[in-house]
Structures are given as structure tokens and as C-alpha cells.
Amino acid sequence: MTLSADRNTPRSERGYVKTVPMAAALIYAGALVCRNAAGFAIKGSTALGLQAIGRANERVDNSAGSAGDLSIKVEEGVFRWANSASTDEITEVEVGKVCFIVDDEKVAKTSGSGTRSPAGIVIAIDTIGVYVLMGEDILAGYFEGRKMFVPLRVTTLVGTPVYRALSPYAGLVKKIRSVTEGVLTTGDATLTGKIDGVAITTGVITITQAGSAAGDKDSCDPTAANYVPAGGELSLTVGGTNATATVANCVFEIDRD
Numbered sequence: 001m002t003l004s005a006d007r008n009t010p011r012s013e014r015g016y017v018k019t020v021p022m023a024a025a026l027i028y029a030g031a032l033v034c035r036n037a038a039g040f041a042i043k044g045s046t047a048l049g050l051q052a053i054g055r056a057n058e059r060v061d062n063s064a065g066s067a068g069d070l071s072i073k074v075e076e077g078v079f080r081w082a083n084s085a086s087t088d089e090i091t092e093v094e095v096g097k098v099c100f101i102v103d104d105e106k107v108a109k110t111s112g113s114g115t116r117s118p119a120g121i122v123i124a125i126d127t128i129g130v131y132v133l134m135g136e137d138i139l140a141g142y143f144e145g146r147k148m149f150v151p152l153r154v155t156t157l158v159g160t161p162v163y164r165a166l167s168p169y170a171g172l173v174k175k176i177r178s179v180t181e182g183v184l185t186t187g188d189a190t191l192t193g194k195i196d197g198v199a200i201t202t203g204v205i206t207i208t209q210a211g212s213a214a215g216d217k218d219s220c221d222p223t224a225a226n227y228v229p230a231g232g233e234l235s236l237t238v239g240g241t242n243a244t245a246t247v248a249n250c251v252f253e254i255d256r257d
Contacts, residue, residue, distance in 0.1 A: 016076045016135070020053065022062040022069070029059040031104040032081060032119065033074045035136075040067045041074065043104035048172075050117035052101060054134045055079045076135035078123050083130045084108040090130045094122045098142050099132060107132060111257050114172045114227030118142060146171070150234055150252040154178075156245040157189040157207065162237045170230040171256040176205060177219040178250045184209040187241030191250065193222065194235045201225045205250075209242060228254065 020033070023040035027033060032044035035051040044052065054076045062070040083090050088108040090099055099107045100116035107119045107130055120134035152165045157180070176193045184207060193203035201224035207216065228234060234252050 017057060017073050018053075018076075019071045020074050021067070021071050022060060023067050024062055024065055024069075026061045026063045027056050027059065027072055028104070029056055031056045032079075032101060032107075032134075033072070033104075034101065034117065038067065041072050044101040044119070045103055046101065046112060046116050048115065048117055050101065051136065052117065052119045052134055052139070053136050076138075078131050078133050080129040080131050081119070082106040083125065088112070090122060090125055092125065095124060097122055098139070099130065113229070114257070146256045147174075148254045148256045150254065152234065152236055152250045152252065154191065154236055154238065154248040154250055157184065157191075157238055157240070157242050157248055158245050160238055162235055164233055164235045165252075167228045167232050167234050167252070167254065168230060169228075169254050169256045170232075171228065171254045173200060173203070173222050173226040173228055173234070173252050174255050175219055175221055175253040176200075176203060176236075176250065177217065177253065178205050178207065178248045180207060180212065180214060180216045180246055180248050182214050182244065182246040184212040184242040184244055184246055186243035189238065189240040189242035189246075189248075191248065192237040192239060193220070193252070194233075194237065195226065195228045196233050197235070198225055207240075207242075207248065228252075 020041040023042045027043050033056050054074045057073040060072040090109045098118045101119045120132040124131040148169045188209050189207045191205040193200040200222045203222045205218050205220045
């Protein structure tokens with residue numbers, strides 16, 4: 001059944017206020033508040049691994065204490081934050097999209113090449129600022145489906161050849177995996193991951209020769225220098241002392257912007 005007249009549709013105001021244990025920090029009333037990796041409230045900043053939760057309803061100074069000594073009241077809802085400028089300025093095009101945390105009062109259009117955490121969903125903008133829908137459940141759908149995969153086939157694990165692929169996605173390379181199609185002899189093989197020719201920090205896979213067999217699976221977990229732009233080059237450089245031309249099927253796992 002569809003409408004044939006006006007409808008009185010109820011509205012539910014979010015405005016949910018929660019009390020959150022704080023990190024050892026000072027948070028001002030009106031600040032953009034996040035949880036850190038340990039679950040404690042901290043002010044917004046340019047950093048990864050933060051979970052935006054809303055606006056501080058009070059000023060609390062726990063800078064001289066330990067994590068959990070004090071708590072702060074944080075409200076979910078739509079809040080106006082300062083806009084960024086230049087290529088990070090949020091415009092009408094970004095309405096309905098995710099924006100990112102710059103600090104405890106400002107948001108931006110981009111992740112800053114993989115250096116910023118998401119703030120919430122852009123609801124509207126005006127000449128004063130950006131209105132952002134915020135809450136711990138708001139970005140649940142954003143994190144789901146962000147993981148993308150770029151395969152790369154290494155045809156031989158002998159010598160020092162370089163194998164390349166283009167990433168159709170911008171984001172952080174979080175893991176590189178490999179599976180071999182045969183045995184190794186003489187010594188181990190390595191695969192060094194790079195982005196546009198720059199080595200990824202902790203981005204080296206070591207495939208051990210001892211006990212090697214088809215189907216061996218190895219991986220590494222990049223920690224830095226792992227942001228790839230859309231259209232950026234992902235590469236693997238073979239190394240080590242393996243002497244058998246074994247194939248390795250590899251994949252870059254990317255958390256897309």
C-alpha cells in the first residue's frame with residue numbers, strides 16, 4: 001500500500017548520552033570525542049584506529065590521572081564541526097558520505113592518505129561548518145565491505161624479478177598473502193612488497209625452504225608506508241636463495257578509503 005494523503009510520520013531524536021571512561025587526557029566541552037584502541041575516550045585527532053562516538057557534553061580533565069579514573073558524558077547525534085580547506089574541503093558532493101577526523105573540532109573530505117579515522121556521515125554543510133551524524137553504530141556499515149583484494153601472480157621465486165599490479169582502490173594495505181604451487185630448494189625465498197617503488201614497512205613475506213610443499217601459505221602485516229592511491233603500483237620483488245622456479249599466487253588485502 002502506498003500513500004494517498006499526508007502521513008504523520010513519527011520522528012525519533014537520537015540525542016543518546018553515554019558515560020565513557022576516559023584516557024589520561026583533557027577533553028573540552030563541545031569537543032569531538034573518540035574511543036582509542038583500549039576503549040577509552042580521547043579527543044579527536046589525526047590518527048588511525050580511533051572510533052568516533054560523538055560530542056563531549058562537559059569538560060573533564062583526567063590528564064593527571066590514569067585511564068579509567070574519570071569518565072565523560074558523550075552525546076550521539078548530528079553536530080556541526082569546522083570544515084577543512086583546499087582539497088580537503090567538504091562540499092555538497094560529500095553529503096551522504098563519510099568524512100574524517102582532523103582534530104577535536106574539524107573534519108575533512110579525505111583520509112589524508114590513510115592517516116585519519118572516519119568521523120561520521122555528512123548530513124549537510126553551510127558557510128559555518130559541516131553537520132555530521134555521529135554515533136558508535138553509525139559507521140558499522142562503513143567498516144563492513146571496505147576490504148578489497150588485488151591479486152598478483154609471481155611466476156618464479158628464483159632470482160630478483162619484480163611483479164607489478166595497479167590498485168583500483170585507494171586505501172591501506174593491511175596484509176599481503178602468498179600460496180606456493182611447488183617446493184623450494186637450496187634456501188628460503190622472500191617477497192618484498194612496495195607501493196610505487198617504496199618498500200612497505202614490515203611488508204616482507206618469507207617462504208621457508210625447509211619442509212616446503214605446494215600449498216604453503218605465508219603472509220605479512222604491513223605497519224607503515226602502506227597507503228596506496230587509486231591507480232598506484234603494487235609490486236613484489238623476489239629475493240632469497242631458492243633455486244627452483246616455483247610459482248606463488250599472492251594477494252594484497254586493502255582497507256579501502
